[in-house]
Amino acid sequence: MADKEKKTIKTIKIDVDKCNGCRACEVICSAFHAAPKYSSNNPARSRIRILRDPHRDLYVPVYAGEYTVAECAGRDKYTIDGKEYDECSFCRASCPSREEFKEPDSGLPLKCDMCEGEEEPLCVKWCLVDALQIEEREEEVPEDEVQEEQEDLDIGLESLADKFGVEKIMDALARMKEQD
Numbered sequence: 001m002a003d004k005e006k007k008t009i010k011t012i013k014i015d016v017d018k019c020n021g022c023r024a025c026e027v028i029c030s031a032f033h034a035a036p037k038y039s040s041n042n043p044a045r046s047r048i049r050i051l052r053d054p055h056r057d058l059y060v061p062v063y064a065g066e067y068t069v070a071e072c073a074g075r076d077k078y079t080i081d082g083k084e085y086d087e088c089s090f091c092r093a094s095c096p097s098r099e100e101f102k103e104p105d106s107g108l109p110l111k112c113d114m115c116e117g118e119e120e121p122l123c124v125k126w127c128l129v130d131a132l133q134i135e136e137r138e139e140e141v142p143e144d145e146v147q148e149e150q151e152d153l154d155i156g157l158e159s160l161a162d163k164f165g166v167e168k169i170m171d172a173l174a175r176m177k178e179q180d
């Protein structure tokens with residue numbers, strides 16, 4: 001039987017108690033995503049934000065997640081180990097109710113991409129107190145996900161064939177193979 005397809009799941013573990021609010025993670029993230037790379041740094045452009053309240057000893061690293069068009073009607077407020085966190089403190093959404101996770105000039109949503117192309121996420125590397133730690137594990141890709149990918153591929157190929165004809169596509173593929 002053929003081996004099942006596997007995918008790598010990366011998880012960044014956040015230890016809120018270890019974070020001292022130095023913001024090194026914000027600096028390196030915004031520099032890495034500057035255009036050209038490392039040409040500037042502006043924490044407002046970072047895909048990780050530290051919610052800081054030194055008076056209450058609160059430092060919460062939060063990663064930019066999905067964009068959402070509308071803010072939530074109901075909100076959560078957590079108290080952990082006697083510390084009360086503000087509404088939305090742990091939320092990763094780029095949402096109309098707040099400034100976090102938006103490109104300051106364009107207002108476009110920002111999302112963590114795990115520093116695509118880098119061996120290790122740079123925020124993890126730059127966090128000297130290990131408040132951020134990366135974990136990786138392999139998981140089998142569920143059958144329906146594989147099937148969905150195959151269907152997407154079929155649809156894509158079909159529309160290319162309609163547009164250019166099968167022969168031209170085959171020629172292009174042969175040329176690409178030669179270049180490998």
Ligand code: SF4
Pocket residue numbers: 018019020021022023024025026050059061126127128129130131132
């Ligand atoms: S680099 Fe680490 S300690 Fe500094 S703010 Fe970021 S998560 Fe916190």
Ligand code: SF4
Pocket residue numbers: 028029030032046047048063064111112113114115116121122123124
């Ligand atoms: S993993 Fe990379 S992209 Fe994501 S927040 Fe950290 S530095 Fe930014």
